[in-house]
Amino acid sequence: MPIEVLGRDHEGRVSSQPPIKSGPNRGRRRSEPRGVWVPAGGYAYEERQDAKWAHSGWIKAVQELGHRVGSWDCDGVRNYYVFREAR
DSSP states (O other): OOOEEOEEBTTSOEEOSOBOOSSTTTTSBOOOSSEEEEEEEEEETTSOHHHHHHHHHHHHHHHHTTOOEEEEEETTEEEEEEEEEOO
16 A cells, blocks of 8 residues: 655645645645544654654554555655544
8 A cells, every 4th residue: 555645735734635726726635525634743854764764664554454644745854644534
């Protein structure tokens, strides 16, 4: 299962939906309709390689449990998120 590339919707929440192509929210993502992305930590690009490998370890474990994992890059930091279905 690949790590999904995330962006921000028009309200600033993380979303995996396709980007809006025109209008005032151009470039933003559509809102997530069936749940929310829960932050699960991240790392700065300047960190040592072993810190980056630690993140890949838990990502694989979470994916093996059947959960969706996404990442969003912002200002030199990669943040990871786990998707939680709406109840």
